[in-house]
Amino acid sequence: MSVQYDLSCKIIPQEGRLRVRGTAIISVPETKFLFVLNRGLKWKNVSQRIADEILPVNLQRTDERKVPGFYNGELWGLEATVEKDGIKQEPIVIDFEYGGQIHPPKKGSKKPTMGYIKSDFVELACYSAWYPVPLTMTAYMKFHITLEGPPNWTWEANGENSSSEVFDKTSVWTWNQERQVNDITLIGMPLRDAHIDPESFFWGTKRMVSSQKMFDKHIHKIRGMLENWLGPRGTEAPLRFVITPRQLGGAYNRAGMVVVGGGYPTESNLHNAVLQAMSHEICHDWFCKASPLTYDNWVDEALAEFCSIYIIDDYVNDDFLSSRITKTNERLEKAGDLPAIRNLVREQDESYAAFYFRGFLLLNDVAESVGITKFRKTIGEFARICTQNESITSESFLDLIQKKLGKESRSRMEKWLDYSGEGVPEL
Incomplete structure (x- = not known):
């Protein structure tokens, strides 16, 4: 409805x-x-x-x-x-x-x-x-x-x-x-107070945007790489990052408009992590049609995390993927005992660790089991399906996994979705 x-x-x-x-x-x-x-x-x-x-x-x-x-x-x-x-x-x-x-x-x-x-x-x-x-x-x-x-x-x-x-x-x-x-x-x-520049991806007050413009050239390239992989974005609206004075609450994406509280850190040692965070928000333009009121929302968050990590690994070529896998495992362990992904909705506190951390590791595990190239191609096909439909569900994602990668891959994914406890399931 x-x-x-x-x-x-x-x-x-x-x-x-x-x-x-x-x-x-x-x-x-x-x-x-x-x-x-x-x-x-x-x-x-x-x-x-x-x-x-x-x-x-x-x-x-x-x-x-x-x-x-x-x-x-x-x-x-x-x-x-x-x-x-x-x-x-x-x-x-x-x-x-x-x-x-x-x-x-x-x-x-x-x-x-x-x-x-x-x-x-x-x-x-x-x-x-x-x-x-x-x-x-x-x-x-x-x-x-x-x-x-x-x-x-x-x-x-x-x-x-x-x-x-x-x-x-x-x-x-x-x-x-x-x-x-x-x-x-x-x-x-x-x-x-406004910074208005049609050549920039950033919109907000001059004071807050001035430090963010250093990311413009990177966003331009990364957006192109994502579109080559996932197809056209799910919106015709121009991509822009709106920087607001809010200090808490993070970022959210609304049809190509990424609203960011406080802006992104500009320290050089955080550069790759910031690019991944930006890419995560851009990826919601493809996967955002999974309802936030059901567990299906894990598809949106996990795929945005998976695609953004892999695309930044392609972009920086700096062992980014392996370091993020290690860090994600550490953060998941620190989160402790978590309910199964199937038993969570986004408003529950545990959903962040389950959808982002366990969800990314789930997708990466299936990717490694069937081959990264083959799995990424399947994700690209699913992204195109997402932009052509009014809603997406976990079931529709699993159906495509089974169709393209086989019943074993679907079964593997469902074991992850049903797993409750600490860390990752033993397969």
């Missing part, structure tokens, strides 16, 4: 405030939908539209499901009308209006502050639940956004910028996203 959003937003950075009026078009009728919204945002109007008629809906706070740990918000249940006068309503059309401030995670929470509206920078994504983030469907969405902001600000979003107009007291920006994506992300800052 998917949802299409049409959002009209007004952001007032000096006040830290947001107002949104919008429509959600939900493709499959159900009796109830669950959404997460930041606790600092208050609903004003919510209704259902059927033809020319506006119907009330039942909207209430609920605890019937636990909000995934990576979302900072409260859970709301919305009951819609799926049938009227004997006619089934499809799609469901919900109109809504809300506003307020983006509240940080509650005190004592281990969650990093991933979303904020400040006088000198704005970062909004699903993590701060600035829009109604759906939980009752696989979170793939299309969107249209109209944003009203200060006249002297510039903005980025994970969609195609179709227009921007500057007036005396405001500016109006619009974006469209016609491909299925898993988030709506908005980033903004004052023009006077």
